[in-house]
Amino acid sequence: MRKLKAPFLKIFSYFSFILYVGVFIFFTSYLFIRSEAPFSSVSIFGESSFVKAVFYNEPVFDGLYPALCGTLLLVVISVLIAVPFGTGTGLWLSEFAKGKKLKIMALLIDVLSGMPSIVIGLFGFSFILIFHKIFPDKSPGFSIIVSAFSLSILVLPYIAKSTQTAINSLDKSLKLSGLSLGADKIENIRYILLPNAFPSILSGILLALARCAEDTAVIMLTGAVANAGIPGNIFERFEALPFFIYYTSSEYTSQNELTMAFNASVLLIFICIILFIISFGINSIASGKKKRIK
Amino acid sequence: MKIRIKNLNFSYKNFHVLENLNIQIQNDSITAISGPSGSGKSTFLTCLNRLWEEYEEGLLTGKIEAKIEDKWIDIYHKKISVSLLRQKIGMVFQMPNPFPMSIEQNLSFPFKLKTSSLTGKKRIQTEIIKALKKVHLYEEIKNRLDSPAQSLSGGQQQRLCIARALMASPEIILLDEPTSSLDSKAEKRIEDLLKELKNECTIIIVSHSESQIKRLADHHIHMENGRIIKDIKY
Numbered sequence: 001m002r003k004l005k006a007p008f009l010k011i012f013s014y015f016s017f018i019l020y021v022g023v024f025i026f027f028t029s030y031l032f033i034r035s036e037a038p039f040s041s042v043s044i045f046g047e048s049s050f051v052k053a054v055f056y057n058e059p060v061f062d063g064l065y066p067a068l069c070g071t072l073l074l075v076v077i078s079v080l081i082a083v084p085f086g087t088g089t090g091l092w093l094s095e096f097a098k099g100k101k102l103k104i105m106a107l108l109i110d111v112l113s114g115m116p117s118i119v120i121g122l123f124g125f126s127f128i129l130i131f132h133k134i135f136p137d138k139s140p141g142f143s144i145i146v147s148a149f150s151l152s153i154l155v156l157p158y159i160a161k162s163t164q165t166a167i168n169s170l171d172k173s174l175k176l177s178g179l180s181l182g183a184d185k186i187e188n189i190r191y192i193l194l195p196n197a198f199p200s201i202l203s204g205i206l207l208a209l210a211r212c213a214e215d216t217a218v219i220m221l222t223g224a225v226a227n228a229g230i231p232g233n234i235f236e237r238f239e240a241l242p243f244f245i246y247y248t249s250s251e252y253t254s255q256n257e258l259t260m261a262f263n264a265s266v267l268l269i270f271i272c273i274i275l276f277i278i279s280f281g282i283n284s285i286a287s288g289k290k291k292r293i294k
Numbered sequence: 295m296k297i298r299i300k301n302l303n304f305s306y307k308n309f310h311v312l313e314n315l316n317i318q319i320q321n322d323s324i325t326a327i328s329g330p331s332g333s334g335k336s337t338f339l340t341c342l343n344r345l346w347e348e349y350e351e352g353l354l355t356g357k358i359e360a361k362i363e364d365k366w367i368d369i370y371h372k373k374i375s376v377s378l379l380r381q382k383i384g385m386v387f388q389m390p391n392p393f394p395m396s397i398e399q400n401l402s403f404p405f406k407l408k409t410s411s412l413t414g415k416k417r418i419q420t421e422i423i424k425a426l427k428k429v430h431l432y433e434e435i436k437n438r439l440d441s442p443a444q445s446l447s448g449g450q451q452q453r454l455c456i457a458r459a460l461m462a463s464p465e466i467i468l469l470d471e472p473t474s475s476l477d478s479k480a481e482k483r484i485e486d487l488l489k490e491l492k493n494e495c496t497i498i499i500v501s502h503s504e505s506q507i508k509r510l511a512d513h514h515i516h517m518e519n520g521r522i523i524k525d526i527k528y
Contacts, residue, residue: 098351172349173387177455179348181404182381182462191403196394 031265038263039270044068059229064264069230070144070238071213071271077148077234078155078212083205086156090163090201091189113157121221124150128222145234147223154218155208162204166197199282206279210272216242241268295361296321296466296496297342302356304334304341304520311337311352313520319513320527321361324488324497326511328504334520335500339468342498343383344369344376362465381408384459388471390451392443392458397435400443400454401425404462425457429487449480456487467491469499473506485510 037043045053046062053060060066089109097105124146132139140146167175170193178192179185194201216224224243231238241264248261297319304312311334319325327335340346341354358369362382367374381404392400401422422439426432431453435446443454452472459467469488473481488497488510501507507514516524 171389171391173389173391174393176345176348177385177387177391177393178403180343180345180380180385180387181459182377182379182407183403184377187407192393 028269031262031269034259035262035266036259038266043260043263044267057230061227064241064244064260064267066228066230067239067241067244067264068267070224070228070240071242071268073231074144074148074151074219074238074240075209075212077144078151079205079209081149082152082156082159082208085152086159086205086208087163087201089156089160091167091193093160093164094167095185095189095193109157109160112153113161115154116217117154117215118217118221120150120154121218123153124218124222140235142223142225142237143235144223144231144238147219147238148234150218150222151212151215154215155211158208158211159201159204162207163197163201166200166204167193169200170196199285203279203283206275206282210275213271213275214242214268216246219243220246241271295319296323297361298357298359298366300357302338302341302354302358304337304346304352304354306337306350306352311520312341315356315522317515317522317525319496319498321496322492322494323512324492324499324510325513325515326507327498327500327515327517328502328507329517329523333517335517336470338517339385339470339498339500342369342466342468343380343385345380345385347376360466377407381462382464383466383468384462384464385468386452386455386459386470386472389475390448390455392446392451392454394442394444396440397443397446397454398422398439400458401461404458408462421461425460428460428491429453429457430483431457447480449476449483452476452480452484453487456484456491460491464495466496466498469497471500471502474502481506 041050042063044063044065046060046065048058048060048063048065052058053063053065089105093102093105093109127150128139128142128146132141174196175188175193178188183191219240220243223237224240225237226239226244226247228237228239245261245264245268248257248264252258252261295318297317299315299317299319302312302315302317303310315338327338329335337346342358342360346352346354354370359366360369360383361367362379369379393403395403402418405418405421423432426435431450434450438445443451446454452475456467456469456472473484476484485506488499491497492512499510501510512528514524514526514528515522
Protein backbone atom coordinates (compact mmCIF):
# COMPACT_ATOMS: atom_id res chain seq x y z
CA MET A 1 0.00 0.00 0.00
CA ARG A 2 2.86 2.40 0.92
CA LYS A 3 4.51 1.60 -2.41
CA LEU A 4 1.33 2.64 -4.23
CA LYS A 5 0.90 5.92 -2.32
CA ALA A 6 4.19 7.54 -3.38
CA PRO A 7 3.66 7.37 -7.19
CA PHE A 8 0.02 8.41 -6.74
CA LEU A 9 1.08 11.51 -4.79
CA LYS A 10 3.71 12.30 -7.42
CA ILE A 11 1.20 11.98 -10.29
CA PHE A 12 -1.42 14.00 -8.38
CA SER A 13 1.01 16.85 -7.61
CA TYR A 14 2.25 16.85 -11.21
CA PHE A 15 -1.34 16.94 -12.47
CA SER A 16 -2.18 19.82 -10.09
CA PHE A 17 0.81 21.77 -11.35
CA ILE A 18 -0.12 21.19 -15.01
CA LEU A 19 -3.72 22.18 -14.26
CA TYR A 20 -2.63 25.37 -12.55
CA VAL A 21 -0.27 26.39 -15.35
CA GLY A 22 -2.92 25.50 -17.92
CA VAL A 23 -5.58 27.63 -16.21
CA PHE A 24 -3.14 30.53 -15.90
CA ILE A 25 -2.13 30.36 -19.58
CA PHE A 26 -5.75 29.99 -20.71
CA PHE A 27 -6.90 32.87 -18.52
CA THR A 28 -4.19 35.35 -19.54
CA SER A 29 -4.38 34.32 -23.23
CA TYR A 30 -8.14 34.84 -23.17
CA LEU A 31 -7.71 38.34 -21.76
CA PHE A 32 -5.09 39.16 -24.39
CA ILE A 33 -7.23 37.78 -27.20
CA ARG A 34 -10.30 39.72 -26.09
CA SER A 35 -8.33 42.94 -25.64
CA GLU A 36 -7.33 45.16 -28.53
CA ALA A 37 -3.86 46.75 -28.43
CA PRO A 38 -4.10 47.53 -24.69
CA PHE A 39 -0.79 49.41 -24.61
CA SER A 40 -1.57 51.57 -27.65
CA SER A 41 -2.04 55.33 -27.48
CA VAL A 42 -5.68 54.96 -28.57
CA SER A 43 -6.41 52.54 -25.73
CA ILE A 44 -4.74 54.71 -23.09
CA PHE A 45 -5.29 58.28 -24.35
CA GLY A 46 -8.28 57.82 -26.71
CA GLU A 47 -8.65 60.73 -29.10
CA SER A 48 -6.20 62.80 -27.11
CA SER A 49 -2.43 62.27 -27.29
CA PHE A 50 0.36 61.46 -24.81
CA VAL A 51 1.75 65.02 -24.92
CA LYS A 52 -1.62 66.75 -24.57
CA ALA A 53 -2.84 64.45 -21.80
CA VAL A 54 0.35 64.29 -19.74
CA PHE A 55 1.85 67.76 -20.24
CA TYR A 56 -1.20 69.96 -20.95
CA ASN A 57 -3.67 68.08 -18.71
CA GLU A 58 -6.15 67.71 -21.55
CA PRO A 59 -9.09 65.61 -20.29
CA VAL A 60 -9.16 62.05 -21.65
CA PHE A 61 -12.72 60.83 -22.08
CA ASP A 62 -12.34 57.64 -24.06
CA GLY A 63 -9.06 56.17 -22.80
CA LEU A 64 -7.74 54.40 -19.74
CA TYR A 65 -5.33 57.16 -18.74
CA PRO A 66 -7.46 58.64 -15.88
CA ALA A 67 -8.07 55.16 -14.44
CA LEU A 68 -4.39 54.28 -14.75
CA CYS A 69 -3.36 57.52 -13.00
CA GLY A 70 -6.02 56.99 -10.33
CA THR A 71 -4.79 53.46 -9.66
CA LEU A 72 -1.15 54.51 -9.41
CA LEU A 73 -2.01 57.49 -7.18
CA LEU A 74 -4.18 55.30 -4.98
CA VAL A 75 -1.45 52.68 -4.64
CA VAL A 76 1.20 55.27 -3.76
CA ILE A 77 -0.94 57.05 -1.11
CA SER A 78 -2.14 53.74 0.42
CA VAL A 79 1.38 52.41 0.71
CA LEU A 80 2.69 55.70 2.10
CA ILE A 81 0.11 55.39 4.89
CA ALA A 82 0.44 51.63 5.43
CA VAL A 83 4.24 51.18 5.29
CA PRO A 84 5.24 53.16 8.42
CA PHE A 85 2.45 51.70 10.54
CA GLY A 86 2.79 48.20 9.08
CA THR A 87 6.54 47.96 9.57
CA GLY A 88 6.18 49.61 13.00
CA THR A 89 3.62 46.97 14.01
CA GLY A 90 5.83 44.18 12.64
CA LEU A 91 8.84 45.52 14.55
CA TRP A 92 6.82 45.73 17.74
CA LEU A 93 5.60 42.16 17.28
CA SER A 94 9.07 40.77 16.65
CA GLU A 95 11.17 42.86 19.02
CA PHE A 96 9.09 44.31 21.82
CA ALA A 97 5.92 42.27 22.37
CA LYS A 98 6.18 39.30 24.69
CA GLY A 99 3.83 36.73 26.22
CA LYS A 100 0.10 37.50 26.17
CA LYS A 101 0.45 40.85 24.42
CA LEU A 102 2.18 39.14 21.50
CA LYS A 103 -0.47 36.41 21.27
CA ILE A 104 -3.39 38.87 21.36
CA MET A 105 -1.81 41.25 18.84
CA ALA A 106 -0.84 38.40 16.49
CA LEU A 107 -4.43 37.14 16.64
CA LEU A 108 -5.79 40.62 15.83
CA ILE A 109 -3.44 40.91 12.86
CA ASP A 110 -4.56 37.48 11.61
CA VAL A 111 -8.23 38.47 11.97
CA LEU A 112 -7.61 41.74 10.11
CA SER A 113 -5.74 39.98 7.32
CA GLY A 114 -8.67 37.61 6.83
CA MET A 115 -11.29 40.39 6.81
CA PRO A 116 -13.21 40.66 3.52
CA SER A 117 -12.37 43.86 1.66
CA ILE A 118 -16.04 44.78 1.34
CA VAL A 119 -16.18 45.07 5.15
CA ILE A 120 -13.19 47.42 5.11
CA GLY A 121 -14.95 49.34 2.34
CA LEU A 122 -18.06 49.59 4.50
CA PHE A 123 -15.89 50.88 7.33
CA GLY A 124 -14.55 53.62 5.03
CA PHE A 125 -18.09 54.41 3.89
CA SER A 126 -19.32 54.67 7.51
CA PHE A 127 -16.30 56.83 8.35
CA ILE A 128 -17.30 59.30 5.63
CA LEU A 129 -20.91 59.43 6.87
CA ILE A 130 -19.93 59.84 10.54
CA PHE A 131 -17.31 62.46 9.72
CA HIS A 132 -19.85 64.34 7.59
CA LYS A 133 -22.37 64.36 10.48
CA ILE A 134 -19.84 65.73 12.96
CA PHE A 135 -18.04 68.17 10.64
CA PRO A 136 -20.41 68.88 7.72
CA ASP A 137 -18.09 71.52 6.19
CA LYS A 138 -14.77 69.74 6.67
CA SER A 139 -15.71 66.20 5.64
CA PRO A 140 -13.31 64.65 3.11
CA GLY A 141 -16.33 62.97 1.47
CA PHE A 142 -15.94 60.23 -1.11
CA SER A 143 -12.38 60.78 -2.23
CA ILE A 144 -9.06 59.17 -3.07
CA ILE A 145 -7.70 59.88 0.42
CA VAL A 146 -10.52 57.93 2.12
CA SER A 147 -10.08 55.07 -0.36
CA ALA A 148 -6.32 55.06 0.27
CA PHE A 149 -6.85 55.17 4.05
CA SER A 150 -9.27 52.19 3.86
CA LEU A 151 -6.93 50.27 1.55
CA SER A 152 -4.04 50.92 3.93
CA ILE A 153 -6.06 49.22 6.69
CA LEU A 154 -6.58 46.30 4.31
CA VAL A 155 -2.88 45.84 3.53
CA LEU A 156 -1.44 46.79 6.92
CA PRO A 157 -1.52 43.17 8.20
CA TYR A 158 0.45 41.95 5.13
CA ILE A 159 3.21 44.47 5.77
CA ALA A 160 3.19 43.83 9.54
CA LYS A 161 3.36 40.06 9.03
CA SER A 162 6.10 40.25 6.41
CA THR A 163 8.15 42.54 8.67
CA GLN A 164 7.66 40.26 11.67
CA THR A 165 8.54 37.14 9.65
CA ALA A 166 11.55 38.82 8.02
CA ILE A 167 13.01 39.84 11.38
CA ASN A 168 12.15 36.57 13.13
CA SER A 169 13.85 34.59 10.37
CA LEU A 170 17.18 36.38 10.81
CA ASP A 171 19.90 34.29 12.40
CA LYS A 172 19.70 34.54 16.20
CA SER A 173 23.40 35.28 16.63
CA LEU A 174 23.18 38.06 14.02
CA LYS A 175 20.23 39.53 15.90
CA LEU A 176 22.20 39.42 19.13
CA SER A 177 25.60 40.45 17.80
CA GLY A 178 24.73 44.16 17.60
CA LEU A 179 23.37 44.07 21.15
CA SER A 180 26.43 42.17 22.38
CA LEU A 181 28.62 44.99 21.03
CA GLY A 182 26.75 47.56 23.12
CA ALA A 183 24.08 48.72 20.68
CA ASP A 184 20.74 49.50 22.30
CA LYS A 185 17.52 48.06 20.94
CA ILE A 186 16.82 51.01 18.64
CA GLU A 187 20.39 51.05 17.25
CA ASN A 188 20.19 47.30 16.71
CA ILE A 189 16.92 47.66 14.79
CA ARG A 190 18.22 50.59 12.75
CA TYR A 191 21.68 49.33 11.84
CA ILE A 192 21.38 45.52 11.94
CA LEU A 193 17.83 44.19 11.81
CA LEU A 194 16.16 46.49 9.27
CA PRO A 195 19.00 46.48 6.69
CA ASN A 196 19.24 42.69 6.91
CA ALA A 197 15.51 42.10 6.75
CA PHE A 198 14.91 44.83 4.17
CA PRO A 199 14.62 42.61 1.03
CA SER A 200 11.96 40.41 2.65
CA ILE A 201 10.11 43.43 4.06
CA LEU A 202 10.22 45.09 0.63
CA SER A 203 8.80 42.03 -1.08
CA GLY A 204 5.93 42.13 1.46
CA ILE A 205 5.38 45.80 0.64
CA LEU A 206 5.30 45.02 -3.09
CA LEU A 207 2.69 42.32 -2.51
CA ALA A 208 0.68 44.90 -0.58
CA LEU A 209 1.09 47.28 -3.54
CA ALA A 210 -0.36 44.65 -5.85
CA ARG A 211 -3.25 44.10 -3.42
CA CYS A 212 -3.95 47.85 -3.42
CA ALA A 213 -3.86 47.96 -7.21
CA GLU A 214 -6.41 45.19 -7.69
CA ASP A 215 -8.97 45.76 -4.95
CA THR A 216 -12.39 46.94 -6.09
CA ALA A 217 -14.70 46.46 -3.12
CA VAL A 218 -13.02 49.06 -0.93
CA ILE A 219 -12.76 51.81 -3.53
CA MET A 220 -16.27 51.43 -4.95
CA LEU A 221 -17.68 52.26 -1.51
CA THR A 222 -15.31 55.10 -0.73
CA GLY A 223 -14.59 57.21 -3.78
CA ALA A 224 -14.10 55.50 -7.14
CA VAL A 225 -16.48 56.52 -9.90
CA ALA A 226 -16.76 55.82 -13.63
CA ASN A 227 -16.02 59.28 -15.03
CA ALA A 228 -14.09 61.58 -12.73
CA GLY A 229 -10.97 62.29 -14.74
CA ILE A 230 -7.65 62.72 -12.96
CA PRO A 231 -8.24 64.04 -9.43
CA GLY A 232 -6.92 67.57 -8.88
CA ASN A 233 -6.25 66.85 -5.22
CA ILE A 234 -6.56 64.01 -2.71
CA PHE A 235 -10.07 65.09 -1.64
CA GLU A 236 -11.62 64.45 -5.05
CA ARG A 237 -13.26 61.39 -6.52
CA PHE A 238 -11.18 59.34 -8.90
CA GLU A 239 -11.16 56.58 -11.51
CA ALA A 240 -9.34 53.29 -11.04
CA LEU A 241 -8.66 50.32 -13.31
CA PRO A 242 -10.38 47.62 -11.17
CA PHE A 243 -13.50 49.75 -10.78
CA PHE A 244 -13.44 50.57 -14.50
CA ILE A 245 -13.35 46.83 -15.29
CA TYR A 246 -16.20 46.09 -12.89
CA TYR A 247 -18.37 48.99 -14.05
CA THR A 248 -17.78 48.60 -17.79
CA SER A 249 -18.18 44.83 -17.91
CA SER A 250 -21.44 45.00 -15.95
CA GLU A 251 -22.95 47.99 -17.79
CA TYR A 252 -21.47 47.89 -21.30
CA THR A 253 -23.66 48.92 -24.22
CA SER A 254 -21.35 48.11 -27.11
CA GLN A 255 -18.63 45.62 -27.96
CA ASN A 256 -16.08 48.46 -27.94
CA GLU A 257 -16.80 49.22 -24.29
CA LEU A 258 -16.31 45.58 -23.36
CA THR A 259 -13.02 45.53 -25.25
CA MET A 260 -11.91 48.54 -23.17
CA ALA A 261 -12.66 46.51 -20.02
CA PHE A 262 -10.39 43.74 -21.33
CA ASN A 263 -7.72 46.33 -22.17
CA ALA A 264 -7.96 47.63 -18.61
CA SER A 265 -7.63 44.05 -17.29
CA VAL A 266 -4.45 43.51 -19.28
CA LEU A 267 -3.02 46.84 -18.03
CA LEU A 268 -3.86 45.91 -14.44
CA ILE A 269 -2.29 42.46 -14.79
CA PHE A 270 0.74 44.12 -16.37
CA ILE A 271 1.13 46.43 -13.35
CA CYS A 272 0.80 43.47 -10.94
CA ILE A 273 3.28 41.35 -12.96
CA ILE A 274 5.84 44.16 -12.85
CA LEU A 275 5.41 44.41 -9.08
CA PHE A 276 5.81 40.63 -8.70
CA ILE A 277 8.92 40.61 -10.92
CA ILE A 278 10.49 43.34 -8.77
CA SER A 279 9.56 41.39 -5.63
CA PHE A 280 10.98 38.16 -7.09
CA GLY A 281 14.18 39.95 -8.17
CA ILE A 282 14.74 41.41 -4.72
CA ASN A 283 14.15 38.03 -3.09
CA SER A 284 16.58 36.35 -5.50
CA ILE A 285 19.28 38.92 -4.76
CA ALA A 286 18.72 38.48 -1.03
CA SER A 287 18.76 34.66 -1.16
CA GLY A 288 21.83 34.80 -3.43
CA LYS A 289 23.61 36.82 -0.78
CA LYS A 290 22.56 34.35 1.92
CA LYS A 291 23.92 31.43 -0.14
CA ARG A 292 27.25 33.23 -0.50
CA ILE A 293 27.35 33.70 3.27
CA LYS A 294 26.87 29.95 3.78
CA MET B 295 40.65 38.97 40.32
CA LYS B 296 38.30 40.05 37.50
CA ILE B 297 34.93 38.39 38.12
CA ARG B 298 33.25 37.20 41.34
CA ILE B 299 30.12 35.09 41.10
CA LYS B 300 28.18 34.24 44.23
CA ASN B 301 25.22 31.84 44.47
CA LEU B 302 24.19 32.34 40.84
CA ASN B 303 20.89 30.67 39.97
CA PHE B 304 19.07 31.02 36.68
CA SER B 305 15.74 29.50 35.78
CA TYR B 306 13.58 29.72 32.71
CA LYS B 307 9.96 28.57 32.54
CA ASN B 308 10.34 26.56 35.78
CA PHE B 309 13.46 24.89 34.41
CA HIS B 310 16.53 25.37 36.55
CA VAL B 311 19.32 26.12 34.06
CA LEU B 312 22.07 27.21 36.47
CA GLU B 313 22.23 26.07 40.09
CA ASN B 314 24.14 27.80 42.82
CA LEU B 315 27.31 28.71 40.91
CA ASN B 316 30.21 30.19 42.88
CA ILE B 317 33.13 31.11 40.64
CA GLN B 318 36.11 33.45 40.83
CA ILE B 319 37.86 34.35 37.60
CA GLN B 320 41.38 35.77 37.57
CA ASN B 321 42.50 38.84 35.68
CA ASP B 322 44.14 38.34 32.24
CA SER B 323 43.51 34.62 32.14
CA ILE B 324 41.70 32.15 29.94
CA THR B 325 38.85 30.33 31.65
CA ALA B 326 37.45 27.41 29.70
CA ILE B 327 33.95 26.09 30.34
CA SER B 328 33.07 22.61 29.21
CA GLY B 329 30.15 20.27 29.62
CA PRO B 330 27.58 18.32 27.63
CA SER B 331 24.91 20.07 25.55
CA GLY B 332 22.21 21.61 27.74
CA SER B 333 24.47 21.92 30.77
CA GLY B 334 24.04 25.72 30.85
CA LYS B 335 27.41 26.83 29.44
CA SER B 336 26.06 29.34 26.92
CA THR B 337 23.42 30.58 29.35
CA PHE B 338 26.20 31.18 31.86
CA LEU B 339 28.03 33.35 29.31
CA THR B 340 24.91 35.39 28.55
CA CYS B 341 24.43 35.95 32.30
CA LEU B 342 27.78 37.72 32.35
CA ASN B 343 26.82 40.35 29.75
CA ARG B 344 23.05 40.27 30.44
CA LEU B 345 22.35 39.19 26.86
CA TRP B 346 19.76 36.64 28.00
CA GLU B 347 17.51 39.57 28.91
CA GLU B 348 17.02 40.23 25.20
CA TYR B 349 15.31 36.97 24.36
CA GLU B 350 14.26 35.09 27.50
CA GLU B 351 11.96 35.81 30.40
CA GLY B 352 14.18 34.10 32.92
CA LEU B 353 14.74 34.60 36.63
CA LEU B 354 18.25 35.27 37.87
CA THR B 355 19.28 35.36 41.52
CA GLY B 356 22.68 35.73 43.12
CA LYS B 357 25.43 38.23 42.47
CA ILE B 358 27.88 38.77 39.62
CA GLU B 359 30.56 41.40 40.14
CA ALA B 360 33.21 42.42 37.62
CA LYS B 361 36.20 44.70 37.96
CA ILE B 362 35.72 47.24 35.19
CA GLU B 363 38.07 50.20 34.91
CA ASP B 364 39.54 49.16 38.28
CA LYS B 365 36.20 49.39 40.07
CA TRP B 366 34.07 46.49 41.24
CA ILE B 367 30.58 46.77 39.80
CA ASP B 368 27.48 44.67 40.35
CA ILE B 369 26.52 43.70 36.80
CA TYR B 370 22.81 43.58 37.69
CA HIS B 371 22.73 46.87 39.59
CA LYS B 372 19.80 49.07 38.51
CA LYS B 373 22.04 52.00 37.61
CA ILE B 374 24.36 50.02 35.33
CA SER B 375 24.10 50.95 31.64
CA VAL B 376 23.66 47.66 29.78
CA SER B 377 25.12 49.15 26.58
CA LEU B 378 28.29 50.29 28.35
CA LEU B 379 28.51 46.97 30.19
CA ARG B 380 28.37 45.04 26.90
CA GLN B 381 31.09 47.23 25.41
CA LYS B 382 33.30 46.26 28.33
CA ILE B 383 32.27 42.58 28.21
CA GLY B 384 32.43 41.66 24.52
CA MET B 385 31.09 38.46 23.01
CA VAL B 386 31.95 36.28 20.02
CA PHE B 387 29.47 33.65 18.87
CA GLN B 388 29.80 30.05 17.69
CA MET B 389 29.14 30.87 14.03
CA PRO B 390 31.03 33.78 12.50
CA ASN B 391 28.41 36.49 12.08
CA PRO B 392 29.81 39.52 10.30
CA PHE B 393 27.19 42.10 9.40
CA PRO B 394 26.35 42.23 5.68
CA MET B 395 28.44 45.36 5.29
CA SER B 396 32.02 46.00 4.25
CA ILE B 397 34.90 44.83 6.45
CA GLU B 398 35.58 48.44 7.40
CA GLN B 399 31.95 49.15 8.31
CA ASN B 400 31.82 45.99 10.44
CA LEU B 401 34.76 47.22 12.45
CA SER B 402 33.70 50.84 12.73
CA PHE B 403 30.22 49.86 14.01
CA PRO B 404 31.16 49.20 17.68
CA PHE B 405 33.62 52.09 17.65
CA LYS B 406 30.92 54.51 16.51
CA LEU B 407 28.63 53.22 19.30
CA LYS B 408 31.39 53.85 21.82
CA THR B 409 32.44 57.30 20.66
CA SER B 410 30.57 60.34 19.37
CA SER B 411 29.48 60.55 15.75
CA LEU B 412 31.97 63.39 15.31
CA THR B 413 34.94 61.04 15.68
CA GLY B 414 37.26 61.66 12.76
CA LYS B 415 37.63 59.15 9.94
CA LYS B 416 41.38 59.02 10.47
CA ARG B 417 41.03 57.98 14.09
CA ILE B 418 38.54 55.25 13.14
CA GLN B 419 40.96 54.03 10.44
CA THR B 420 43.80 53.89 12.96
CA GLU B 421 41.68 51.87 15.38
CA ILE B 422 40.56 49.50 12.61
CA ILE B 423 44.15 48.82 11.57
CA LYS B 424 45.13 48.30 15.21
CA ALA B 425 42.33 45.77 15.76
CA LEU B 426 43.06 43.92 12.51
CA LYS B 427 46.75 43.69 13.40
CA LYS B 428 45.86 42.26 16.80
CA VAL B 429 43.95 39.40 15.16
CA HIS B 430 46.64 38.98 12.46
CA LEU B 431 44.20 39.76 9.69
CA TYR B 432 45.56 43.07 8.47
CA GLU B 433 48.19 41.70 6.08
CA GLU B 434 45.65 39.30 4.53
CA ILE B 435 42.95 41.87 3.80
CA LYS B 436 44.56 45.31 3.88
CA ASN B 437 43.84 45.92 0.20
CA ARG B 438 40.16 45.06 0.37
CA LEU B 439 38.77 46.71 3.48
CA ASP B 440 35.83 48.00 1.48
CA SER B 441 34.80 44.57 0.18
CA PRO B 442 31.91 42.68 1.83
CA ALA B 443 32.83 40.98 5.09
CA GLN B 444 31.02 37.85 3.92
CA SER B 445 33.54 37.38 1.12
CA LEU B 446 36.12 36.30 3.73
CA SER B 447 36.72 32.64 4.61
CA GLY B 448 35.13 31.16 7.77
CA GLY B 449 38.31 31.50 9.82
CA GLN B 450 38.89 35.05 8.61
CA GLN B 451 35.29 35.94 9.40
CA GLN B 452 35.67 34.65 12.96
CA ARG B 453 38.90 36.63 13.42
CA LEU B 454 37.06 39.66 12.03
CA CYS B 455 34.31 39.12 14.65
CA ILE B 456 36.98 39.02 17.37
CA ALA B 457 38.51 42.22 15.95
CA ARG B 458 35.03 43.77 15.92
CA ALA B 459 34.58 42.90 19.58
CA LEU B 460 38.03 44.39 20.31
CA MET B 461 37.02 47.70 18.68
CA ALA B 462 34.88 48.45 21.75
CA SER B 463 37.99 48.06 23.99
CA PRO B 464 36.53 45.27 26.15
CA GLU B 465 38.13 44.14 29.38
CA ILE B 466 36.47 40.73 29.23
CA ILE B 467 35.72 38.68 26.12
CA LEU B 468 33.20 35.84 26.11
CA LEU B 469 33.58 33.26 23.35
CA ASP B 470 30.88 30.67 22.74
CA GLU B 471 32.59 27.73 20.98
CA PRO B 472 34.34 30.09 18.53
CA THR B 473 36.23 27.36 16.66
CA SER B 474 33.56 24.67 16.40
CA SER B 475 32.67 25.59 12.81
CA LEU B 476 36.28 26.02 11.63
CA ASP B 477 38.91 23.67 10.21
CA SER B 478 41.99 22.72 12.26
CA LYS B 479 44.22 25.36 10.63
CA ALA B 480 41.80 28.19 11.36
CA GLU B 481 41.24 26.75 14.86
CA LYS B 482 44.97 26.92 15.58
CA ARG B 483 45.16 30.57 14.46
CA ILE B 484 42.28 31.51 16.75
CA GLU B 485 43.89 29.65 19.67
CA ASP B 486 47.22 31.44 19.12
CA LEU B 487 45.35 34.71 18.95
CA LEU B 488 43.52 34.04 22.23
CA LYS B 489 46.84 33.26 23.96
CA GLU B 490 48.09 36.69 22.85
CA LEU B 491 44.89 38.48 23.77
CA LYS B 492 44.87 37.19 27.33
CA ASN B 493 47.58 39.72 28.12
CA GLU B 494 45.10 42.53 27.68
CA CYS B 495 41.70 40.90 28.32
CA THR B 496 40.17 38.29 30.54
CA ILE B 497 38.88 35.53 28.30
CA ILE B 498 36.08 33.09 29.03
CA ILE B 499 35.63 30.43 26.38
CA VAL B 500 33.05 27.67 26.04
CA SER B 501 34.61 24.62 24.44
CA HIS B 502 33.70 21.00 23.81
CA SER B 503 37.28 20.03 22.98
CA GLU B 504 39.33 18.60 25.85
CA SER B 505 42.55 19.08 23.86
CA GLN B 506 41.75 22.73 23.17
CA ILE B 507 41.08 23.29 26.87
CA LYS B 508 44.43 21.71 27.73
CA ARG B 509 46.21 23.93 25.22
CA LEU B 510 44.51 27.18 26.25
CA ALA B 511 43.03 27.22 29.70
CA ASP B 512 44.46 28.63 32.91
CA HIS B 513 41.22 27.74 34.62
CA HIS B 514 38.83 24.94 33.70
CA ILE B 515 35.22 24.68 34.83
CA HIS B 516 33.23 21.58 33.90
CA MET B 517 29.46 21.83 34.15
CA GLU B 518 26.68 19.27 34.10
CA ASN B 519 22.96 19.98 34.54
CA GLY B 520 23.66 23.58 35.49
CA ARG B 521 26.08 22.67 38.28
CA ILE B 522 29.84 22.89 38.56
CA ILE B 523 31.35 19.41 38.60
CA LYS B 524 35.01 20.40 38.30
CA ASP B 525 36.76 23.72 38.99
CA ILE B 526 40.49 23.40 38.33
CA LYS B 527 43.07 26.20 38.21
CA TYR B 528 46.30 25.32 36.40
